[in-house]
Amino acid sequence: xxxxxxxxxxxxxxxxxxxxxxxxxxxxxxxxxxxxxxxxxxxxxxxxxxxxxxxxxxxxxxxxxxxxxxxxxxxxxxxxxxxxxxxxxxxxxxxxxxxxxxxxxxxxxxxxxxxxxxxxxxxxxxxxxxxxxxxxxxxxxxxxxxxxxxxxxxxxxxxxxxxxxxxxxxxxxxxxxxxxxxxxxxxxxxxxxxxxxxxxxxxxxxxxxxxxxxxxxxxxxxxxxxxxxxxxxxxxxxxxxxxxxxxxxxxxxxxxxxxxxxxxxxxxxxxxxxxxxxxxxxxxxxxxxxxxxxxxxxxxxxxxxxxxxxxxxxxxxxxxxxxxxxxxxxxxxxxxxxxxxxxxxxxxxxxxxxxxxxxxxxxxxxxxxxx
Numbered sequence: 001x002x003x004x005x006x007x008x009x010x011x012x013x014x015x016x017x018x019x020x021x022x023x024x025x026x027x028x029x030x031x032x033x034x035x036x037x038x039x040x041x042x043x044x045x046x047x048x049x050x051x052x053x054x055x056x057x058x059x060x061x062x063x064x065x066x067x068x069x070x071x072x073x074x075x076x077x078x079x080x081x082x083x084x085x086x087x088x089x090x091x092x093x094x095x096x097x098x099x100x101x102x103x104x105x106x107x108x109x110x111x112x113x114x115x116x117x118x119x120x121x122x123x124x125x126x127x128x129x130x131x132x133x134x135x136x137x138x139x140x141x142x143x144x145x146x147x148x149x150x151x152x153x154x155x156x157x158x159x160x161x162x163x164x165x166x167x168x169x170x171x172x173x174x175x176x177x178x179x180x181x182x183x184x185x186x187x188x189x190x191x192x193x194x195x196x197x198x199x200x201x202x203x204x205x206x207x208x209x210x211x212x213x214x215x216x217x218x219x220x221x222x223x224x225x226x227x228x229x230x231x232x233x234x235x236x237x238x239x240x241x242x243x244x245x246x247x248x249x250x251x252x253x254x255x256x257x258x259x260x261x262x263x264x265x266x267x268x269x270x271x272x273x274x275x276x277x278x279x280x281x282x283x284x285x286x287x288x289x290x291x292x293x294x295x296x297x298x299x300x301x302x303x304x305x306x307x308x309x310x311x312x313x314x315x316x317x318x319x320x321x322x323x324x325x326x327x328x329x330x331x332x333x334x335x336x337x338x339x340x341x342x343x344x345x346x347x348x349x350x351x352x353x354x355x356x357x358x359x360x361x362x363x364x365x366x367x368x369x370x371x
């Protein structure tokens with residue numbers, strides 16, 4: 001029997017059904033309910049978060065449809081949807097991107113203005129593929145934008161391979177660097193030149209900062225330079241924390257960086273971030289998202305106290321930062337090699353391989369292109 005509210009279209013999703021176990025499943029694409037939007041996925045990126053989800057290390061996401069960084073094309077608009085969340089008119093065929101989480105605007109977090117901490121943020125992404133509306137992850141032929149989920153129209157001048165990462169990596173570091181108050185002339189150390197780190201280099205550069213990247217993989221170091229890094233702390237040459245601290249001090253008048261962004265996801269990097277930042281400086285923690293005994297590290301809290309360091313963790317971002325990310329890409333995308341973040345385009349059936357290449361740090365942002 002045909003599902004109520006379904007279209008005549010069939011679609012596919014890459015469903016996580018167990019640790020490191022992905023199955024391609026088919027469903028009828030539903031008609032959008034009032035306030036919702038159905039999109040065709042044009043391109044999706046493999047983010048470091050997919051690695052945690054893939055291994056069942058995420059505290060909320062287990063059996064779900066994988067993927068969240070993407071750009072889609074409007075296939076159907078629900079009743080009442082005439083504009084995006086910036087007031088721009090939208091029509092079938094327009095390209096759009098959406099934050100990968102829900103903003104209910106009614107929970108305790110939302111009422112305090114912390115939309116990025118909405119208590120219902122993953123209420124749709126955490127459900128099984130079999131549950132309506134099925135297309136709740138970006139590793140799929142279609143993506144269903146919920147009635148209370150922000151989305152924005154993509155300008156024609158910004159290509160798919162550039163904008164696909166805007167709704168996670170770029171928006172995340174843009175939010176973090178703005179909240180840390182980076183200003184022109186300050187020094188910013190970016191730990192790690194994966195997708196997040198490359199985006200951070202580009203944003204910090206536009207903000208007028210002196211960008212220093214810490215990385216050990218030669219290919220990533222070269223990309224970081226092309227994304228705005230002026231100086232490199234090469235972990236292949238500087239193998240110890242002491243060596244790297246000496247190098248950063250040499251680049252910052254012997255005082256330490258104004259801002260350090262931890263984007264590696266390696267717990268020990270956070271301890272090093274506290275060492276690299278100057279007294280009175282700021283540390284942004286984005287890379288480490290896993291919790292549990294295996295992710296714990298020794299740290300003397302007195303170091304934070306004596307250096308008067310501000311430490312700020314960032315999970316998700318205020319949803320309107322996605323609009324700011326699009327505007328950033330309009331201004332700057334031609335200056336940086338966004339298309340080179342992926343080695344090639346992976347099919348849905350190759351999702352597991354793409355995630356494993358991301359985990360091995362062989363590719364900054366493997367791209368999934370449904371066919």
